[in-house]
Amino acid sequence: MRTRTARWLSWATACLVISAFGCGRRKPVQKPVEPPPPPVTGKSSGVRSVMDDAQGRRLWEVTAASSEQSQEKGTVVFHDARVTVYDKGKPSYRFIAPKAVALTQGKRFAISLTGGVSAKELAGLSAFTVDRMTWASDTRAFVGQGNARYTQGPLEMTGQRLSGAVPVRVINVTGDVHFTWKDDSSR
DSSP: OHHHHHHHHHHHHHHHHHHHHOSSOOOOOOOOOOOOOOOEEEEEEEEEEEEEOTTSOEEEEEEEEEEEEESSTTEEEEEEEEEEEEETTEEEEEEEEEEEEEEEETTEEEEEEESSEEEEETTSSOEEEESEEEEETTTTEEEEEEEEEEEETTEEEEEEEEEEETTTOOEEEESSOEEEEOOOTTO
16 A cells, blocks of 8 residues: 555656646747837927928918828828918918828828817908818818808808818808807997
8 A cells, every 4th residue: 555655646746746847848928919000200399391382482381299200101190280271372271280180292282180170261251160171282172070160250150061262262061050140239
């Protein structure tokens, strides 16, 4: 019986040693490699970018607190952006948004503004706000989506979409449109 107990103890010890240390060295489990974020080719702060036409007249100007240029050629992300568009070299509209993504393809420039956009006609005639907006330099048109609110003097129009063009200075509000006329005769 003593041999049986000794064999059992040596077998149990061998099992404990093998379970504690394994049968051999294992390679460490490698974590899956995560792809790196898309490379940013440049970051800037206190940014100002402009484009002029062939006659040297200003078309647009962007100023921002900071910007990031992505690896995709011609794409820039502006933070705390102010976009001024010009008509015949004179400032016409200013759009302000927390984020703007600009895409330049040759002489064509388009910018998408998000995070709540406020805009003002610099002649002081009208102003509007929308959730997001796109402006294109080739058509000089802008289109806003979501919670559109347009004001001109005592007139206020609200709707879901807003569109217009810089040289025409006509704004269209569509999608569940409501009009409000603020009477200023009490002044």
